[in-house]
Amino acid sequence: MFTGLSVFPLTPFDDSGIDEKRFTHLVSRVAEAGVDLIGALGSTGNYAYLTREHRGLVARLAVETAGDVPVMIGIGALTTGEVLALAEDAQNAGASAVLLSPVSYQTLTDEEVFGLYEDVTKELSVPLCVYENPRTTQFTFSDELHGRVAALPNVGAVKTPGAPLDQAPARIAALRNTLPADVAVGFSLDEFGAGGLGAGADVWFSVIGGLLPAECLAITRAVAQGDVPQALALSERMAPFWDLFRRYGSMRVITAAAAHLGLVVPPNLPRPLREIPPAARQEVAAALDALDVRA
Amino acid sequence: MFTGLSVFPLTPFDDSGIDEKRFTHLVSRVAEAGVDLIGALGSTGNYAYLTREHRGLVARLAVETAGDVPVMIGIGALTTGEVLALAEDAQNAGASAVLLSPVSYQTLTDEEVFGLYEDVTKELSVPLCVYENPRTTQFTFSDELHGRVAALPNVGAVKTPGAPLDQAPARIAALRNTLPADVAVGFSLDEFGAGGLGAGADVWFSVIGGLLPAECLAITRAVAQGDVPQALALSERMAPFWDLFRRYGSMRVITAAAAHLGLVVPPNLPRPLREIPPAARQEVAAALDALDVRA
Numbered sequence: 001m002f003t004g005l006s007v008f009p010l011t012p013f014d015d016s017g018i019d020e021k022r023f024t025h026l027v028s029r030v031a032e033a034g035v036d037l038i039g040a041l042g043s044t045g046n047y048a049y050l051t052r053e054h055r056g057l058v059a060r061l062a063v064e065t066a067g068d069v070p071v072m073i074g075i076g077a078l079t080t081g082e083v084l085a086l087a088e089d090a091q092n093a094g095a096s097a098v099l100l101s102p103v104s105y106q107t108l109t110d111e112e113v114f115g116l117y118e119d120v121t122k123e124l125s126v127p128l129c130v131y132e133n134p135r136t137t138q139f140t141f142s143d144e145l146h147g148r149v150a151a152l153p154n155v156g157a158v159k160t161p162g163a164p165l166d167q168a169p170a171r172i173a174a175l176r177n178t179l180p181a182d183v184a185v186g187f188s189l190d191e192f193g194a195g196g197l198g199a200g201a202d203v204w205f206s207v208i209g210g211l212l213p214a215e216c217l218a219i220t221r222a223v224a225q226g227d228v229p230q231a232l233a234l235s236e237r238m239a240p241f242w243d244l245f246r247r248y249g250s251m252r253v254i255t256a257a258a259a260h261l262g263l264v265v266p267p268n269l270p271r272p273l274r275e276i277p278p279a280a281r282q283e284v285a286a287a288l289d290a291l292d293v294r295a
Numbered sequence: 296m297f298t299g300l301s302v303f304p305l306t307p308f309d310d311s312g313i314d315e316k317r318f319t320h321l322v323s324r325v326a327e328a329g330v331d332l333i334g335a336l337g338s339t340g341n342y343a344y345l346t347r348e349h350r351g352l353v354a355r356l357a358v359e360t361a362g363d364v365p366v367m368i369g370i371g372a373l374t375t376g377e378v379l380a381l382a383e384d385a386q387n388a389g390a391s392a393v394l395l396s397p398v399s400y401q402t403l404t405d406e407e408v409f410g411l412y413e414d415v416t417k418e419l420s421v422p423l424c425v426y427e428n429p430r431t432t433q434f435t436f437s438d439e440l441h442g443r444v445a446a447l448p449n450v451g452a453v454k455t456p457g458a459p460l461d462q463a464p465a466r467i468a469a470l471r472n473t474l475p476a477d478v479a480v481g482f483s484l485d486e487f488g489a490g491g492l493g494a495g496a497d498v499w500f501s502v503i504g505g506l507l508p509a510e511c512l513a514i515t516r517a518v519a520q521g522d523v524p525q526a527l528a529l530s531e532r533m534a535p536f537w538d539l540f541r542r543y544g545s546m547r548v549i550t551a552a553a554a555h556l557g558l559v560v561p562p563n564l565p566r567p568l569r570e571i572p573p574a575a576r577q578e579v580a581a582a583l584d585a586l587d588v589r590a
Contacts, residue, residue, distance in 0.1 A: 051375050059497055079344050080566035105343035105398070106478035106568060108439035115570055136400050138433060150451050271375035272411035273401060 001096060002129070002157040002184035007209035008042035008161055010059055010255060011050070012264040018054050021063060022264060026210070027065040035205070036220075038066050039099060041074035044207045044251050045138055048103065049270040055086060059093035070096035072129060076103045078118050079223050085263065091126055097156060098124065101131035102139045106291045109182045110145050117149045127156025132177035134161065135190070147178030150275045155183055158206045162187025165232070190250065191242035194219045194235035198228035207250040208241055212293060230290035240287035248276045256284045261293070296365045296391060297424070297452040298497050300330045300515045302504035305339035305550060306345070306353055307559040313349050313357060317559060321505070322360040328508035331498070331515075333361050334394060336369035337433055338431055339502045339546050343371065343398065344565040350381060354388035365391035368426060368457040371398045375414050392451060393419065394425035397434045405440050412444045422451025428483070429456065442473030448553035450478055454500045457482025460527070463494035479497065488536035489514045489530035493523035503536055506553055507588060535582035543571045551579045556588070 007030050012022035020098070030038055040062035041047035041055055050058070059073045073090035075098045083100065090098050101121060104111045120156045130149055134140045141149070142211035145157060158179060163171040168187075171262055186203035187196035197220060205266050209216035215238065222231035242280045244253045252269065256276050280283040302325050307317035307536045328364075335357035336342035336350055343353035343468055345353070354368045368385035369584035372378045378395065385393050395415060396440045397408045416423055425444055436444070441453060453474060458466040470480050480496035488499035492515060504511035509534065539548045547564065551571050552562040562570040570576070 021367050044403070078565075102567070103400070106338070106546060107430060108567060110570070113569045119566065123540060135402060136431075138430075251401060270373075271414065272397070272403060272407045274404070274407050274410060 001037050001127070002186065004036035004224070005205070005213070005216055006037035006039055006072070006186065006203050006205045007205055007212040007213055007216070008039040008044040008205070010268065011041065011045040013268055013270070014265070018061075019265070020057075020059055023058065024061055024065045026258075026263060027062050030210060030213045031066045031069045034068060034210060034217060035213050037070050037072055037097070038062060038207065039072045039074065042099060043074075043133060044210060044254060045074065046251070046270060049072040050081070052085060053120055056089045056093065057207075058094060059238055063094040063172070066128065072097040072099050074099045074101075074131075074132070075120075076101045078100055078103050078105055080116055082159065083116070083120055084123055087120060087124060091124070093259070097127045097129055099129045099131050099159070100136050101133050102236050106137050107138050108138045110142070113139060114145065114148055117152055121152040121154045123155045125153070128154050129157040129159050129177070130155060132160045133157070141180045143174050144174060150179045150183045157184040157203065159186050159188050162192035162196050163191045164192060165195040168192065168201075172196070172200050180271065190238075193226075193229040194223070197223040198231055204206070205285060207245075207254055208238065210263070210289070211263070213256055215291060227241070232285060237240055237291065238287075240283065240290065243282060244287065252276050253280075253284060257282050257288055260285050260288060296332050296422070296470070297481065298331055299499070299510050299519070300508070301332035301334055301367070301481065301498050301500045302508055302511070303334040303339040303500070303502055304505040305553055305559060305563065306336065306340040308563055308565070309560070312385045313352055313356075314353075314560070318353065320560060321354055321553075322357050325505060325508045326361045326499070328512060329502060330364060330508050330512065332365050332367055333357060333390070334369065334500065337394060338370040338396075338428060339505060339549060340367075340369065341546070341565060343370040343431070347377070347380060347384065351384045351388065354385050354390060358389040367392040367394050369394045369396075369426075370415075371396045373398050373400060375411055378411070378415055379418055382415060382419060384563055385524045386419070390421060392422045392424055394424045394426050394454070396428050396432050398431075399433050402433050405437070408434060408436070412447055412450070416447040416449045419449045421449070423449050424452040424454050425450060427453070427455045438469050438473045441470060445474045445478045451487065452479040452481060452498065454481050454483050457484045457487035457491050457496075459487060462513070463487065463490045463496075463507070467491070467495050479572065485533075485540065489518070489526040492518040493526055498526045502540075503533065504547055506549055507555070510586060510588070532586065533582075535578065539575065539578060539582065541571055543575055547571050548575075548579060551576050552583055555560045555580050555583060
């Protein structure tokens, strides 16, 4: 499950809440493309902004629609009590794994983060992926803390931002040195995905793969066939996206791309979040055209 | 209302939710001490971790208990929709003002933050205090943005972290230069409170004032009487707290202090938050003893 390409579809909204038809369409697209794992309710799926009721609905729809492809559900929330409730909902929906970031308002200490994972993992019957996202959670894991958390029961993978090509081998070696051998390592910043897999990461946790699964599977397959230069060349073709992600955040950019392809109705962002500016939307359209992507 | 000493009481919890008796006791203590404004459900009151139902209850209890002292209610939340609902609840509870920080998961842009305040202020019938807290919200206001937001209808005050003694006059001058003349300026980092008032800030938004109102009112009165050196000397007596705040966060430290005084039942923190270590709790007790504080 924690291998190859793991993708994070958007959550389409409509006036009544979740746009079920468009969400299941996004899930079907990536399942049919043959991704290894579908991550519903990741940051890209706007989990943090949704009610428990809507998150339960999305989890059920994702599992129903994904067929044989395993589904991982994001269960992050500000309080441990909410996280435990969401973990139960995800497992009841049939999730194969859960994804947990240390969401914060007050900046968390290492002991608080460890305690969160300790409290949650002991209640799980499916594997948990530790989700490190310093930008949204204000928390950076030390390698030592990664090791302590990953040694807890039911931890299956670590999703970490990753590192540029020249630093990826050392980053992965440092993690392998601290993590139990059966815990998978994956990079999550898309621009580092191909290089991370090439340097030996188990999985690429991909935002863009939720929208462009074929293009991303071509990268994972090139790595699997030992052709890392080809994987890097395919990744380089998406460089306009990496630049847009740095400037506007990957979620906002992928939302604009999905809107351009007619897969979500813009703005598809919970206020106060807003669409990227018109000029940036034109860049997104040009980047899709250059890849010859169609919905 | 936005003058002198504004204080932020803790929200005491019990097994059933809000510990109403202990909360009203905390509010009575500061109201009787004669503070100028009571801020319920600030960061110190753990607003971000509470349900809408509990926040409504706390707002009603605060207004009922505060008597003639005006009450400001924190209405921050991740989505604009939630903020608008909380604003309505606060006004229905009889709040004299609301306090809004740009709470985020995805880091917000200037335009998103401006849009949030634009959407909320036009629905208000009481003044709003703009709450800048870069540590919890991952957002720092430029002075230009402060000026744009403060020019919106119903903005009454800006709560900003403040600046050390030697920089406070310039900081206040820069804000006065960009804000409308009728918008009050207040510092919120307690160690900068006395110096801020001495340099001409309108109000000190104080965490420690929610627990030690008499000690803080002595500072605001010294400034009002023109004796800034005395205000600074009184603030310096609390320096052990300023040091503890920097190391553990003011909310965790004040929670430990309130527990030491028997005003809340420890840990009184929503998990994953945890009590400060035992050695730090001893420092808190020593700091209270040095001030000769009793419950």
